[in-house]
Amino acid sequence: MIGLARTRRAIGTAWRGGPANLVSYVSLTPVIGALPVLIAWLTKLVLDGLVGPPGTAILGVAVALAVAAIAMALVPHLQEYLRTEVGRRAGLLALDELYGGTERLTGLRRLEEPTFQNTIRLAEQAGRDGPSRCVDGLLGLVQAAVLVVGFLGALTVLNPVLAGLVAASGAPALLAEVRLSRRRATMLWEIGPAERREMFYAGLLTNLSAAKEVRLLRLGPVFRRRMLRELTSAGLARRAQSRRELRVQGLLAGSSAVLAGGGLVWAVLAARSGALTVGDVAVFIAALAGVQSGLAAMVGQIASVHQAMLLLEHYEQVVDCAPDLPQPDRPLPVPALRDGIELRDVWFRYGPEHPWVLRGVNLRIPSGQSVALVGHNGAGKTTLVKLLCRFYDPTRGAVLWDGVDIRELALGELRARVGAVFQDYMTYDLTAAENIWLGDVPVDGPDDVRAEDAGRIEDAARRAGIHETLRDLPRGYGTMLSRTFELDGDPEDNGVLLSGGQWQRVAIARAVLPPARDVLILDEPSAGLDAEAERDIHLRLRAYRAGRTSVLISHRLGTLRDADLIVVLRGGQVAESGRHAELMAAGGVYADLFGMQAEGYLPLGTSTSTSVG
Numbered sequence: 286m287i288g289l290a291r292t293r294r295a296i297g298t299a300w301r302g303g304p305a306n307l308v309s310y311v312s313l314t315p316v317i318g319a320l321p322v323l324i325a326w327l328t329k330l331v332l333d334g335l336v337g338p339p340g341t342a343i344l345g346v347a348v349a350l351a352v353a354a355i356a357m358a359l360v361p362h363l364q365e366y367l368r369t370e371v372g373r374r375a376g377l378l379a380l381d382e383l384y385g386g387t388e389r390l391t392g393l394r395r396l397e398e399p400t401f402q403n404t405i406r407l408a409e410q411a412g413r414d415g416p417s418r419c420v421d422g423l424l425g426l427v428q429a430a431v432l433v434v435g436f437l438g439a440l441t442v443l444n445p446v447l448a449g450l451v452a453a454s455g456a457p458a459l460l461a462e463v464r465l466s467r468r469r470a471t472m473l474w475e476i477g478p479a480e481r482r483e484m485f486y487a488g489l490l491t492n493l494s495a496a497k498e499v500r501l502l503r504l505g506p507v508f509r510r511r512m513l514r515e516l517t518s519a520g521l522a523r524r525a526q527s528r529r530e531l532r533v534q535g536l537l538a539g540s541s542a543v544l545a546g547g548g549l550v551w552a553v554l555a556a557r558s559g560a561l562t563v564g565d566v567a568v569f570i571a572a573l574a575g576v577q578s579g580l581a582a583m584v585g586q587i588a589s590v591h592q593a594m595l596l597l598e599h600y601e602q603v604v605d606c607a608p609d610l611p612q613p614d615r616p617l618p619v620p621a622l623r624d625g626i627e628l629r630d631v632w633f634r635y636g637p638e639h640p641w642v643l644r645g646v647n648l649r650i651p652s653g654q655s656v657a658l659v660g661h662n663g664a665g666k667t668t669l670v671k672l673l674c675r676f677y678d679p680t681r682g683a684v685l686w687d688g689v690d691i692r693e694l695a696l697g698e699l700r701a702r703v704g705a706v707f708q709d710y711m712t713y714d715l716t717a718a719e720n721i722w723l724g725d726v727p728v729d730g731p732d733d734v735r736a737e738d739a740g741r742i743e744d745a746a747r748r749a750g751i752h753e754t755l756r757d758l759p760r761g762y763g764t765m766l767s768r769t770f771e772l773d774g775d776p777e778d779n780g781v782l783l784s785g786g787q788w789q790r791v792a793i794a795r796a797v798l799p800p801a802r803d804v805l806i807l808d809e810p811s812a813g814l815d816a817e818a819e820r821d822i823h824l825r826l827r828a829y830r831a832g833r834t835s836v837l838i839s840h841r842l843g844t845l846r847d848a849d850l851i852v853v854l855r856g857g858q859v860a861e862s863g864r865h866a867e868l869m870a871a872g873g874v875y876a877d878l879f880g881m882q883a884e885g886y887l888p889l890g891t892s893t894s895t896s897v898g
């Protein structure tokens with residue numbers, strides 16, 4: 286049943302890719318199957334005519350044979366063109382569907398599962414050629430079946446026993462091939478992790494972003510050896526499979542050859558005794574070879590369809606995957622934030638096997654105010670803001686938007702109201718303008734920057750203090766910020782690389798491009814900036830944030846002094862909260878951390894107790 290549904294789906298994809306191509310491809314298939322049978326019979330008639338009594342009319346048969354031979358020479362090329370065209374278009378649709386499926390995964394959890402990554406890799410493989418392999422296999426099966434039936438008919442006329450034997454020899458071959466293909470699909474799944482690791486190590490050897498460390502730490506040899514180790518282990522599994530196939534297919538081919546040899550001897554002896562004509566011998570030889578090769582092709586196609594089906598299972602797992610974040614039947618619209626966001630007794634861990642990161646956090650982020658999150662590394666600050674964006678749902682408790690649980694809200698609308706610069710922001714191998722423009726791309730809008738976007742892109746760059754730098758690049762905002770791709774295929778244009786701080790400003794420009802986000806999250810927005818630039822960006826962002834709700838994370842506590850509320854996370858809970866002066870007066874964790882940082886800026890031997898606060 287599943288196989289039927291999968292076949293229907295594969296054919297449906299090929300049909301949607303181009304019905305005319307598919308119909309032509311299908312129509313040619315039985316023709317190609319029948320042509321060799323026709324040619325063999327016409328050959329027999331010509332041969333019998335030649336050795337028969339003088340005056341037998343063979344010209345018409347000879348012309349028909351020539352036409353059939355010409356068709357046999359040309360039609361397969363046309364079929365091959367149609368086959369690849371159907372495959373190309375079906376692959377395009379299937380991949381579109383596949384990545385559409387991954388878009389339904391609005392959270393991060395599934396993407397963090399290694400098994401799901403393996404599934405995606407095989408699904409991509411299956412999406413690229415699975416539907417076309419299915420269609421090719423089915424049509425190949427029809428083509429081979431026409432050939433087999435035609436020749437089997439001829440063989441039955443000449444030697445019914447041998448015809449029966451040859452036909453029966455197909456059954457064990459079919460069983461063996463289906464088992465082999467199942468084994469092959471399992472092997473592909475099993476070597477998936479090794480192949481992904483192999484690609485990872487190979488990538489490290491050539492990635493620009495890894496190049497500095499790889500060279501300085503001379504990691505090339507270790508990564509190369511690890512890559513080879515993974516490749517070898519995958520290769521061993523592939524070799525075991527190849528050997529298995531060699532054994533089985535060798536045995537099958539050997540028994541076919543013995544059968545064919547026996548048949549040939551019989552035909553020659555029968556011709557000697559006058560039971561067969563020369564033409565009969567010719568058609569017998571062609572029929573024997575035709576039935577055997579047709580059966581082998583049928584078995585091969587069945588195995589190929591079977592394997593494509595097994596791989597399409599991974600494809601379906603991705604395309605039909607349920608959303609990783611439950612969606613309400615009727616999501617509520619997300620109005621502009623009026624009151625504030627509240628975390629109510631939020632508990633969170635990344636999985637049942639992981640430790641708790643947040644343990645009953647209660648926190649209010651009032652609308653229009655700036656809230657700073659402070660805490661040691663791993664305290665859960667980034668995790669908390671990821672929950673605000675609903676990349677994950679709390680394990681217990683709730684995040685409320687103006688009193689409504691964000692699980693009840695339309696996720697797209699919620700995210701449209703939240704802007705963020707994460708610690709691990711993206712650096713896109715695209716132009717400067719595109720790197721900023723990506724901050725506000727309408728879902729159904731154009732795929733490229735338009736001339737009229739230039740003004741707001743520059744405004745955002747100005748707000749992030751990066752306008753002059755981008756303007757002065759060789760091609761201004763049209764300069765490629767990458768050495769990986771050239772601009773418009775121009776080999777002369779290598780693009781430029783920005784410094785870490787400059788990239789950070791580009792990421793900030795991307796976040797502040799939209800006219801108004803209700804909430805702005807800045808996770809270490811100035812970590813890569815020098816002191817002057819840090820002050821500059823904070824002044825700019827303060828002006829931009831004025832009156833908006835913002836959540837700031839920074840280890841440089843000086844930049845958080847003016848926040849309306851400073852929240853210290855410790856042990857997965859809110860350890861203390863208040864304004865800077867209150868927390869300093871309380872003398873708790875924040876005061877300690879602030880004091881330690883301030884000490885670093887004082888002359889050696891000076892105490893902070895009297896100097897900061």
Ligand SMILES: Nc1ncnc2c1ncn2[C@@H]1O[C@H](COP(=O)(O)OP(=O)(O)OP(=O)(O)O)[C@@H](O)[C@H]1O
Pocket residue numbers: 397635639642660661662663664665666667668669708
């Ligand atoms: N995707 C993840 N899967 C499993 N554990 C994670 C994941 N992301 C973070 N963690 C763990 O959760 C804890 C909190 O991480 P988080 O990034 O929230 O800390 P943070 O306070 O932002 O730290 P930092 O100041 O270093 O940025 C850490 O122990 C981390 O190892």
